[in-house]
Amino acid sequence: MSANEQAGPHWRVFQATGRVPETPPRLPQAPPWRRFRGGPPEAAPPDDPEAALRRLGRDDTTAQLGPDEIDVVNAALLLRRPLLVTGPPGIGKSTLAYLLSRELGLGRVLEWNIVSRTTLRDGLYDHDAMGRAQAINAWRAGAHHPADPVRRERGGDAGATEAAAGSAQSTTRRQLPPQVGDFITLGPLGTALLPYDRPRVLLVDELDKSDIDLPNDLLHVLENGSYDVPELVRDAVGEARVHTSDPARRALVRGGRVECAEFPVVVITSNGEREFPAAFRRRCLPLEMRPPSREQLLAIVHRHLELRSPRAEEIVDLYVQQVQAGGTHSLDQLLNAYHMATAGGFQVDGDGRTLMAMLLRDLAKGH
Structure with a gap:
């Protein structure tokens, strides 16, 4: 049975109305070649209704896309392929990401704004090497002087009972080396590829402003739905909790490898300032947005x-x-x-x- 037959007559889960659903619709099953096995499962993403309100306004509007455009978006959802959205500046290309997130109940949109200096690693993760080096130096200095500073300040045995009560715990805290995961923050693309039960929405805004190599660099990640963090691969611990692009949220990464469970809904916008390589365009579904009526x-x-x-x-x-x-x-x-x-x-x-x-x-x- 084909993917379309499995999806039945309701394969169009997106209608471009922008209405908040009472129950988020169930997305059709991905084709076999677009299924991934990432884990462990991550908690559902946070919602950001204020950002959606700024972008979309209220949710009682009519469709802003024509039937053909809506079909292209639904095909991208079914096939788990990125949308390459083109059109004049200011026409509402990036707004489509928020429309999808609101209507499908997919939580906060992850934004990756592209400039000429942007690299693939900027979207995947950042490693604060300087901060980690400073933390290691501070830890080493503390490890060489394990005596309780409170006790030294009070002198002699003054407060010995109080100091002894928490000595084991405080000593353990002082002797634990800084964890590499504390200095790694996943970027918007890296966060979108975490193994969520439902896909995240990733907006890659104005890719045509990037360096000529970035679209080609994206090919492997978009095809395989995974990437490695070398700093974690080299770490002997085997797993680490890292920061993500969602405020105050962390994720567990095992073996230094991140792989999605559901390929994210990727909306790539372009103002048409240059052409993209054929290999990149082959992995995307094109959507040209026309001026609204x-x-x-x-x-x-x-x-x-x-x-x-x-x-x-x-x-x-x-x-x-x-x-x-x-x-x-x-x-x-x-x-x-x-x-x-x-x-x-x-x-x-x-x-x-x-x-x-x-x-x-x-x-x-x-x-």
């Missing part, structure tokens, strides 16, 4: 700004005219212009005309 723009405005104003259509029409005239425009500009237009006493057609033109300016002109 007038109705969709109105829905976006109403979703973010609960106040409904008769000025909404006027501002949206003005924004659409600017977009159709060419150049580069962002949805943020529309929201800023609408918010200003609904401010008390602001006159779009009067003194505010110059300010409105500035808010809706062509970003491609560099001013």
